[in-house]
Amino acid sequence: MADFDFPLTRSDALQRLNDFLPHAGAAYARLRNKEQGQGQHVHVSRLSAALRRRLISEQEVVDAVLARHGLSAAEKFVSEVFWRTYWKGWLEQRPTVWEDYNAAVERALEQLDALSGLRKRYASAIAGSTGIDCFDAWARELNETGYLHNWARMQFASIWIFTLGLPWELGAASMFERLIDADPASNTLSWRWVAGLHTAGKAYLADAERIRSMTDGRFSPAGLARTARIPADSVRTPSPSSIRLASSPDPSAATLFLLTTEDLSVEQVGTMRALPVKAIAFLRGRNKWDDAALADGLARAAQVWPDAEVCGALAPGELAAAAKAAGCKQIATAFLPVGPVASSIAPLRAEVDRFGIAFTEYLRDWDRMAWPHCRKGFFGLKEKIPALLQAEHR
Template identity: 55%
Template sequence: MADTPIFPVTRAAALERLAQFVPHAGVDYARRRNFDQGPGHHDAVSRLSAALRRRVLSEADVVDAVAAAHGPDAAASFISEVFWRTYWKGWLEQRPAIWTRYLAGRDAARQMLRRDPDLAERHGDAVAGHTGIDAFDHWMGELAQTGYLHNWARMQVASIWIFTLGLPWELGAAHFLDQLRDGDPASNTLSWRWVAGLHTAGKAYLADADRITAMTGGRFAPKGLAGATTIPADAPPPAAAPWRTPQTLDIGAPALVWITPEDAGLEQDPALSRLPVRGVVACRSHAGCAADATALDDALERAAAQWQAPAQWIESPADLADAARAAGTSQIVTGFVPVGPLADALPAIRALVESEGLALAEHLRAWDNTVWPHCRRGFFALKQEIPALLPLLLKEPA
């Protein structure tokens, strides 16, 4: 999927889209944000999620621009949505077992598909958008064609998938993560759990036909939706525990910067401005979709310009040690790798790098370090803290 200004993943295109959106990020956003007007008409929302997911734009970039234009109070609705993204990240970092549990459930559900032809047929119809539920089928087609769904539509799809179609939530979450241009392990997994009634105990989200008709401007009139929820069986989530402590970087030591889709904007972080960078790399094996490839290619170019260092693609993390030695460094620096597929692979990558006598350091952004301690309970506990957190996170007025 090529990069376009509709759902940008390069920094220049994302900044252009941010400038277009900022005038509408106050009361207009609060009034219109939940209406899904269909493909090509998602102009009531920022459409910056793909850039934020890769930190091509940072949360601070976006919130700072919106707060400066409208003030934190008038822009509270949009700012709250940005904090939801941070909340999901911080909550999962403090409960990584939930990700492991999701993977086990996904794999078990895939085994069930092989044993149960009826389940396999219903799953195939859902993925193909052949259920006969007009809104659901349209949204599955839009997802396949564009890699995007309006956030409110995602909730409806997940609810219909789980409660009307009776499909395992893990299979829906896996399909979304594969298809979404902005697919994020934390936001995706925990949002599906929230709809299923597993995040906030006993509180599931039930899609309503009349509500869907109203919120889509009468485009759909779905029939046969479930009238009640049956919450999937699941063990209670573990208590919050401190997130893992990454190896800290040596800000004075020459470094090879390793850019991943988890943070493709490291050159913008002031905390790294003094880092003596000798080279920049990204792995082709991490360009799993066109959006990732475009974002990483753009990030390599920006990082090379910022640090005046050579930038290149390497095939995989197995080539990191050779790239570091070629750059004359013994320190590899990357952005903090949050819970998800890359974090699952990180222990083996670290062991390989360290076996070559190199250090692999991760940079945890100040935004995360400041907000994640407030992500231990429900979102609204964090929401109450947003006014006090904003002065710590935003730029000083000029």
């Protein structure tokens, strides 16, 4: 495996999926919450870095697991994958939650010196030197590997908010900076959920005894908060809006194919594969993990369209001119969900028009069918899972 324990190429991700298949049924349901420490996360798939960048798609993972176990044995694993879909669909229909969160991070950073001791508490939480054994170990694991087990993420976020009394937005932002699978929807909304802002009035409170037992006595944290004071000043949840309508690629228009870290296997989809691609470019990522995944995506795209000119890394502002220079009429990319990539592209949409180039996005069936069910709680999506899985194969 090229990078730590977390596949960042499509072939490594397919291999990991294959290796994990025997564990994705009843064993996953029984053992997935066991938190055994750094390097020992054998009961979970560790596919999130690949799924987040769609080096491998949710559909490929779920199809393989269902073929092996069937839905009733693999219900737990499949519904975890749908949590990822749920958060994306939920945020897509409430884009202002992402904007408000970013603004709140800026404000919280500016206020770090306003309250005595706050900056010090924040720094020790990041470094893993708070004196709370489990929290410090998880902070160090996160810093070293970019990964934390889901259950550890829940305890970590809860201790950050309710025991250390730090703003949830700073916790979310600092975790996002460090995670190998950093995802705007899963990360921001999971932190909101722990803080008690997703399901109104219901927060997640870490419990010392439970941490002791779930970690087989590795940790015995003292001084954890016994009540969850839900942050009062946080933005209220807006009602869902409709899903952004994007122009679909024109199958006959000369195309610049744009790779982003939002979806690095969209060239596997027939509709995209059939496009007359004249040029291939990618938007630079945020870190070395993105770079590894983008290099893999670029190599595969160049194989699909061997005659296309490879423009390499472009800044958003360079795309229209590059498309025009390559004789293209459209830029085609996978749908850009709410997050930093979509934000970086937003100002470009008007500019490409001026160049006579269409900016088009391909929305996968998986998202198109599931997102409308992500308007309220997870249950609304969960009850649709069997029907969605059937529809995928029609």
